[in-house]
Amino acid sequence: MxxxxxxxxxxxxxxxxxxxxxxxxxxxxxxxxxxxxxxxxxxxxxxxxxxxxxxxxxxxxxxxxxxxxxxxxxxxxxxxxxxxxxxxxxxxxxxxxxxxxxxxxxxxxxxxxxxxxxxxxxxxxxxxxxxxxxxxxxxxxxxxxxxxxxxxxxxxxxxxxxxxxxxxxxxxxxxxxxxxxxSGMPNKEKARIREAYAQGQVDRTELLRAESESYHxxxxxxxxxxxxxxxxxxxxxxxxxxxxxxxxxxxxxxxxxxxxxxxxxxxxxxxxxxxxxxxxxxxxxxxxxxxxxxxxxxxxxxxxxxxxxxxxxxxxxxxxxxxxxxxxxxxxxxxxxxxxxxxxxxxxxxxxxxxxxxxxxxxxxxxxxxxxxxxxxxxxxxxxxxxxxxxxxxxxSPDKSLDTSVLADPEAPFSPEGGLKVLHGNLGRGVIKVSAVPAANTVIEAPAVVFSDQNQLDAAFKAGDLNRDCIVVVRFQGPKANGMPELHKLTPPLGVLQEKGYKVALVTDGRMSGASGKVPAAIHLTPEALDNPVLTKVQDGDLIRLDSHTGELTLLVDEAELAKRQCAKADLLPNSIGMGRGLFMNLRPQLCGAEQGATLFRFPHEDNQ
Incomplete structure (x- = not known):
């Protein structure tokens, strides 16, 4: 073994x-x-x-x-x-x-x-x-x-x-x-149409056709x-x-x-x-x-x-x-x-x-x-x-893979390591899925662009404000803040920026799930923004280094400068209005951090009394 x-x-x-x-x-x-x-x-x-x-x-x-x-x-x-x-x-x-x-x-x-x-x-x-x-x-x-x-x-x-x-x-x-x-529409074609829609090259009718042929x-x-x-x-x-x-x-x-x-x-x-x-x-x-x-x-x-x-x-x-x-x-x-x-x-x-x-x-x-x-x-x-x-x-089962482009033989894996890394630094701890990230993008050092809502990023992308090397920071997306939603909506615009040749990455206390792909994404950042003063002090233009080889996730700002800054505050009330969210608002503060399972529960066998 x-x-x-x-x-x-x-x-x-x-x-x-x-x-x-x-x-x-x-x-x-x-x-x-x-x-x-x-x-x-x-x-x-x-x-x-x-x-x-x-x-x-x-x-x-x-x-x-x-x-x-x-x-x-x-x-x-x-x-x-x-x-x-x-x-x-x-x-x-x-x-x-x-x-x-x-x-x-x-x-x-x-x-x-x-x-x-x-x-x-x-x-x-x-x-x-x-x-x-x-x-x-x-x-x-x-x-x-x-x-x-x-x-x-x-x-x-x-x-x-x-x-x-x-x-x-x-x-x-x-x-x-x-x-x-x-199987429906090939995944490569689906991704192409999603990115084309994000750039305004195809209309909603074409996008819906592609999605319907994929999930059919x-x-x-x-x-x-x-x-x-x-x-x-x-x-x-x-x-x-x-x-x-x-x-x-x-x-x-x-x-x-x-x-x-x-x-x-x-x-x-x-x-x-x-x-x-x-x-x-x-x-x-x-x-x-x-x-x-x-x-x-x-x-x-x-x-x-x-x-x-x-x-x-x-x-x-x-x-x-x-x-x-x-x-x-x-x-x-x-x-x-x-x-x-x-x-x-x-x-x-x-x-x-x-x-x-x-x-x-x-x-x-x-x-x-x-x-x-x-x-x-x-x-x-x-x-x-x-x-x-x-x-x-x-x-x-077969003794050999019937398609080694999909399922490797043990003697010839696609990579000697798995696709997950743990990141750590003054911004906290997070995880990154690197199995689909191109080798040239596994280390990114770029200025921060900071948002407190995923819809803000979409607006900035459409306005052309992200056409540059940048590390997008989307905070106040953790379990306690708003229930830690998945942020798949960010994938097409960030993918477009990468295709244009910009060095881009994402840092967030939210989730990306199994759909995180070619864009480096430091996710599940713990402690989340509500409990993480460093994350709340990040400002537009601050340099951040994300190195998935060494596991480094660092805000490159002097500690003395950080000490002078005020913590950003988020208005969380809108996250408790509509779609039944008000019924859950009293539960969210009880959720533990992502590394502890982001759960409400404390189990009886964990009681030391």
């Missing part, structure tokens, strides 16, 4: 020892020693199965059959989640076939960052992760269930469901994806953002069936995998003789495996927050230095947009998850002594599902 991966894993385990021990004690206290509904009174139980059919009522009365809860993020506005409409019926049928029962335990909210991008509603996005965790917990709180199926895909939804599952660590969970939409049917968006990063990591962690991440919706194979997922969770309950609670799968080792896979594929920077929050929910303390150290030894294995021109369907066709996991194991980069929903170790995750005369089976 790679020495650094082993050292980082051991360091996380040592750092987490006290919190993890408390967490496991609390999990053990919730075990039932049988079916959980047996602890309910007759009145409780009668309410719990009142709406069931007679057969299910008889099964639930017997205390010998498993009852599986279904938590779903279904809605028919999100393309990724629309396929879930049909899942409960498939799941219940499959459970009946193995003598178990399924009940729809509850729905969780599911918002689309693609719809809210650049809109006021985006300021609810990050907080929705914690709301999802709480909503899922409410659904599972009836103590009727012996295991659960988690139906979710997109950005904040899977992390929220994982945090909820960790809080019910005594139960087995299986995550059930729905798959990506088929049910299924996950096909670029490699947070949603597809979620699926890749959950599979590497052994929480969903091997090879199930990127099978297209509404296919026979997709339905067969859904039915198999339902049956699999019954094999993990306390009644099965093979009891495998979620707490035994979500460990420091599996979290490190997720981090390795994320780095090897240039996945979403959002997970520098989400994985921290997920770990905390299970008593596991990871930090950005862990990401940084792993990135130095994990090679870049994929080229998926925005880190290349291929989409996730091309990755699947080139060898997909089975080949990726096989390659990472060959390089000694994954912890092998882990539990998964299908057993011990990772052997099963080198396999891929297929239908043999209508029957679901697994076969070996």
């Amino acid at each position: 790679n020495k650094v991966v082993a050292e980082v894993t051991a360091r996380i385990e040592g750092r987490s020892a006290q919190h993890r021990a408390r967490y496991l004690e609390q999990v053990a206290s919730q075990k039932a020693g049988g079916v959980h509904r047996a602890s309910l009174s007759c009145g409780n139980l009668a309410h719990g199965f009142a709406a069931c059919g007679l057969s299910d009522k008889d099964s639930l009365k017997s205390f010998t059959k498993a009852n599986v809860g279904i938590i779903s993020a279904y809605n028919d506005m999100l393309s990724a989640h629309q396929p879930y409409e049909a899942y409960p019926a498939l799941i219940k049928k499959a459970l009946h076939e193995v003598g178990s029962v399924g009940q729809f335990a509850g729905g969780v909210p599911a918002m689309c960052d693609g719809v809210t991008q650049g809109q006021p509603g985006m300021e609810l996005s990050l907080l929705s992760r914690d709301v999802i965790a709480m909503s899922s917990a409410v659904g599972l709180s009836h103590n009727m269930f012996d295991g659960a199926l988690m139906l979710g895909i997109c950005d904040k939804i899977v992390p929220g469901l994982l945090m909820s599952a960790a809080s019910f660590g005594h139960l087995p969970f299986v995550f059930v994806p729905a798959g990506p939409m088929p 049917s049910a299924g996950t968006c096909t670029f490699y953002g947070t949603a597809n990063s979620n699926q890749l990591m959950v599979e590497v962690m052994g929480m969903q069936l091997p090879g199930s991440s990127f099978v297209n919706p509404n296919t026979q194979l997709r339905d067969a995998l859904t039915e198999a997922s339902a049956k699999q969770v019954t094999r993990l309950t306390e009644l099965s003789g093979n009891y495998t609670p979620f707490s035994e799968i979500l460990t420091a080792k599996t979290l490190v495996n997720a981090m390795v896979a994320l780095l090897a594929t240039g996945g979403s920077t959002n997970h520098t927050m989400h994985l921290v929050a997920i770990g905390r929910a299970a008593g596991i303390d990871i930090n950005w230095d862990d990401f940084d150290q792993l990135s130095k030894v994990v090679p870049s294995m994929t080229r998926i947009y925005p880190n290349g021109q291929a989409d996730i369907n091309h990755f699947q066709a080139a060898g997909g998850m089975g080949y990726l996991i096989k390659s990472l194991r060959k390089l000694g980069l994954l912890n092998e002594d882990v539990k998964t929903i299908v057993g011990e170790g990772l052997d099963a995750y080198e396999l891929e599902p297929w239908l043999n005369e209508g029957k679901l089976e697994w076969r070996p």
Whole structure:
């Protein structure tokens, strides 16, 4: 095994020892020693199965059959989640076939960052992760269930469901994806039209045509953002069936995998003789495996927050230095947009998850002594599902990449290092995704242009005020200030400036997610502006140095000069008006920093009293 991966894993385990021990004690206290509904009174139980059919009522009365809860993020506005409409019926049928029962335990909210991008509603996005965790917990709180199926895909939804599952660590969970939409307009052409629109070269009709041809049917968006990063990591962690991440919706194979997922969770309950609670799968080792896979594929920077929050929910303390150290030894294995021109369907066709996991194991980069929903170790995750005369089976994944321009062979990675770096300096700590940044732009030293709102940058761009070398600073975008929205709206204008030959970069306490690409972007700056006096003292024209090789992020202003300056103030009231933001305004001040997971929660195992 790679020495650094082993050292980082051991360091996380040592750092987490006290919190993890408390967490496991609390999990053990919730075990039932049988079916959980047996602890309910007759009145409780009668309410719990009142709406069931007679057969299910008889099964639930017997205390010998498993009852599986279904938590779903279904809605028919999100393309990724629309396929879930049909899942409960498939799941219940499959459970009946193995003598178990399924009940729809509850729905969780599911918002689309693609719809809210650049809109006021985006300021609810990050907080929705914690709301999802709480909503899922409410659904599972009836103590009727012996295991659960988690139906979710997109950005904040899977992390929220994982945090909820960790809080019910005594139960087995299986995550059930729905798959990506088929490929549409090539990503290179879509990006070209977006930049042309930003320059006024094409009209809105042409832009909408391009967007509609890119996002055109049910299924996950096909670029490699947070949603597809979620699926890749959950599979590497052994929480969903091997090879199930990127099978297209509404296919026979997709339905067969859904039915198999339902049956699999019954094999993990306390009644099965093979009891495998979620707490035994979500460990420091599996979290490190997720981090390795994320780095090897240039996945979403959002997970520098989400994985921290997920770990905390299970008593596991990871930090950005862990990401940084792993990135130095994990090679870049994929080229998926925005880190290349291929989409996730091309990755699947080139060898997909089975080949990726096989390659990472060959390089000694994954912890092998882990539990998964299908057993011990990772052997099963080198396999891929297929239908043999209508029957679901697994076969070996390819021994060689079928397209080395998309998925590299382990002997010839695209880069010897992963695509993520941690930045630090007098402006604070941040992260940068460098897997798509041209080599000539990895070090930028330029004057600052300072904004407190992303719309201000758009106006300056259209006025021609940014036609020069500059480092754009967009502050007061952190969790406490306005909920830490993603700032994808900044990507086209900054990309245009770079194409014109200017040296440009972005520094922000906001987010860019998996869509951060060719423009150097120092994001998640911590402390955020509300708690960071240096960031609030940056002025137009100040020199900033961003060096992604050394990890330097420095405001090149004399300390004596900084001491004379007043801290800039932001008017945050407008961020609490409209689109329901007023309901969240009292929660935002409770959010911790990005490196601590940007979460509302303090977990009971973290209480030192």
